[in-house]
Amino acid sequence: MTSPLQTHPAATQALLQKLGPQKVLTDEPTCFAASFDNMRLSFMPEAVVRPQVEEDIGITLKLANEHRVPVTVRGRGTGNTGASAPIHGGWVIHLDHWNEIIIDPISSMATVQPGAITARINELAAPHGLFFPPDPSSLKYCSIGGNIATNAGGLRAAKYGVVRDYVYALEGFLPTGEKVRWAAPLRKFVSGINLRDLWIGSEGTLGVITKAVLKLVNKPAARRTFLLACATDEIALEAAAELMGQRVNPAVFEFLDTQTVEAAEKRRGQRVFSTEELHGNSKTHAILLVEVDGHPATLAEDAVKVRAWIKKFAVAYRETDIEADAEALWDIRRTCSQAMYALGNAKLNEDIVVPFRNYVALIKFTREIRDRTGLATPTFGHAADGNFHVHIMYDRDNPQHCKAAEQAIHEIMQKVVDLGGAITGEHGIGIAKSPFLTLQHTPAEINAMRAVKHALDPNNILAPGQIFDPLNVWEYRPVKVTLPWDKH
Ligand SMILES: Cc1cc2nc3c(=O)[nH]c(=O)nc-3n(C[C@H](O)[C@H](O)[C@H](O)COP(=O)(O)OP(=O)(O)OC[C@H]3O[C@@H](n4cnc5c(N)ncnc54)[C@H](O)[C@@H]3O)c2cc1C
Numbered sequence: 001m002t003s004p005l006q007t008h009p010a011a012t013q014a015l016l017q018k019l020g021p022q023k024v025l026t027d028e029p030t031c032f033a034a035s036f037d038n039m040r041l042s043f044m045p046e047a048v049v050r051p052q053v054e055e056d057i058g059i060t061l062k063l064a065n066e067h068r069v070p071v072t073v074r075g076r077g078t079g080n081t082g083a084s085a086p087i088h089g090g091w092v093i094h095l096d097h098w099n100e101i102i103i104d105p106i107s108s109m110a111t112v113q114p115g116a117i118t119a120r121i122n123e124l125a126a127p128h129g130l131f132f133p134p135d136p137s138s139l140k141y142c143s144i145g146g147n148i149a150t151n152a153g154g155l156r157a158a159k160y161g162v163v164r165d166y167v168y169a170l171e172g173f174l175p176t177g178e179k180v181r182w183a184a185p186l187r188k189f190v191s192g193i194n195l196r197d198l199w200i201g202s203e204g205t206l207g208v209i210t211k212a213v214l215k216l217v218n219k220p221a222a223r224r225t226f227l228l229a230c231a232t233d234e235i236a237l238e239a240a241a242e243l244m245g246q247r248v249n250p251a252v253f254e255f256l257d258t259q260t261v262e263a264a265e266k267r268r269g270q271r272v273f274s275t276e277e278l279h280g281n282s283k284t285h286a287i288l289l290v291e292v293d294g295h296p297a298t299l300a301e302d303a304v305k306v307r308a309w310i311k312k313f314a315v316a317y318r319e320t321d322i323e324a325d326a327e328a329l330w331d332i333r334r335t336c337s338q339a340m341y342a343l344g345n346a347k348l349n350e351d352i353v354v355p356f357r358n359y360v361a362l363i364k365f366t367r368e369i370r371d372r373t374g375l376a377t378p379t380f381g382h383a384a385d386g387n388f389h390v391h392i393m394y395d396r397d398n399p400q401h402c403k404a405a406e407q408a409i410h411e412i413m414q415k416v417v418d419l420g421g422a423i424t425g426e427h428g429i430g431i432a433k434s435p436f437l438t439l440q441h442t443p444a445e446i447n448a449m450r451a452v453k454h455a456l457d458p459n460n461i462l463a464p465g466q467i468f469d470p471l472n473v474w475e476y477r478p479v480k481v482t483l484p485w486d487k488h
Pocket residue numbers: 037038072073074075076077078079080083084095114135136137138141142143144145146147148149150151152153154155202203204205207208209210426427463485
């Protein structure tokens with residue numbers, strides 16, 4: 001059973017006195033809005049701190065240490081793991097209004113505040129012929145601070161990598177309230193132990209990021225998009241491994257299994273490929289979306305290789321290098337996430353990773369789970385790096401469904417580890433995956449992580465309970481709210 005949260009009225013009063021009521025908000029609507037992320041499990045904080053100057057953050061953290069108040073940092077709350085939910089109450093530092101972005105076209109760098117929306121960086125970089133490649137599907141809603149703290153990935157990670165590959169320097173506060181700078185706005189920096197990279201992906205447990213210097217790269221001159229249908233999931237996944245072996249380096253390489261395609265086609269009200277294109281076959285096919293980008297000359301070479309590969313594996317395909325037409329090819333991929341709600345009113349979205357050689361074993365296992373439990377297991381994701389979103393669709397009001405979904409997730413996580421994979425490739429651990437940490441890591445590894453946490457945060461102030469303390473999320477009911485990204 002869940003126990004009531006401990007409160008800290010004297011400490012909150014002291015914080016109010018130091019920072020004032022404009023920066024320390026205790027009203028219920030503000031606290032409720034900061035109490036959950038996209039996982040939608042709500043844990044009410046006692047106050048939301050909206051710092052105006054850096055000093056406010058130092059003051060908040062020092063006071064929190066003095067009074068042992070838990071503090072959670074919040075970006076824009078799009079996280080899928082409950083990592084920005086204040087599970088032990090206390091204070092939430094909310095930085096969404098810290099959103100300045102400065103582009104330096106000479107050094108190809110962007111200096112950003114943590115609340116800046118990721119898509120906005122690209123809007124400002126584009127006129128200089130530059131771009132910031134990491135592109136989580138949530139990029140119109142999430143913040144760069146959240147992206148750094150989760151080491152977010154995206155559709156283009158296949159070719160361009162993840163957020164970690166684009167961070168030159170970070171500034172911020174240690175959990176104890178001291179200001180620090182990790183590295184500098186320089187292309188090379190190897191002075192001291194690299195704590196910048198320790199902060200990246202640490203899910204708000206090791207410090208508060210207040211500024212980042214990011215690497216921008218030249219925008220590719222052209223792109224070509226291919227959408228193809230394969231007769232089965234297995235053929236599509238074997239095809240994926242083969243393309244990667246041909247030294248084509250797709251910027252985007254997405255796999256949609258037949259369960260996903262069926263749901264998305266229902267939502268769109270039309271098939272992706274017509275029965276005619278599929279040579280009279282009315283069965284649902286698996287889909288692959290491939291995009292190559294770069295200099296037109298290299299692109300032409302890649303296109304020749306991709307077409308030969310398509311001939312071998314696909315039943316039908318389309319391709320384009322026209323921007324507007326590419327969007328039509330992308331439509332099925334953009335629809336699939338929401339389309340799944342036709343298969344159940346709740347979903348578990350597991351961002352697991354498996355090695356190339358085990359793609360087929362994974363998809364077979366998801367179907368085995370579906371057949372055994374009766375719960376749909378639509379799976380799609382990034383075929384170039386094995387980071388697949390395995391979903392379990394269920395009815396949240398049906399206790400038998402919940403039990404089956406909980407059991408299924410445990411089995412999937414175990415299977416992923418057995419296949420040599422990772423329990424998370426981009427969302428992180430948070431509370432959602434905390435029960436599975438010991439599947440992935442040995443006690444020695446977890447002890448080393450805890451030792452780092454303790455060294456930087458001796459009073460366990462920042463995001464206590466996240467990552468390390470297994471939480472039975474099934475004891476909590478998700479809040480019923482409509483979030484901005486739900487419609488897309
Ligand atoms: C529709 C949808 C699609 C998504 N697609 C992807 C995807 O393709 N790839 C992907 O990687 N993720 C994806 N996500 C998950 C989510 O968008 C990312 O995890 C994102 O990086 C979170 O950013 P945020 O600003 O919302 O952070 P929050 O959810 O607010 O916080 C996430 C974590 O970052 C920490 N944090 C935030 N700001 C700071 C800071 N300034 N200093 C220290 N710690 C901080 C928080 O404490 C928390 O641990 C998706 C989510 C949704 C809803």
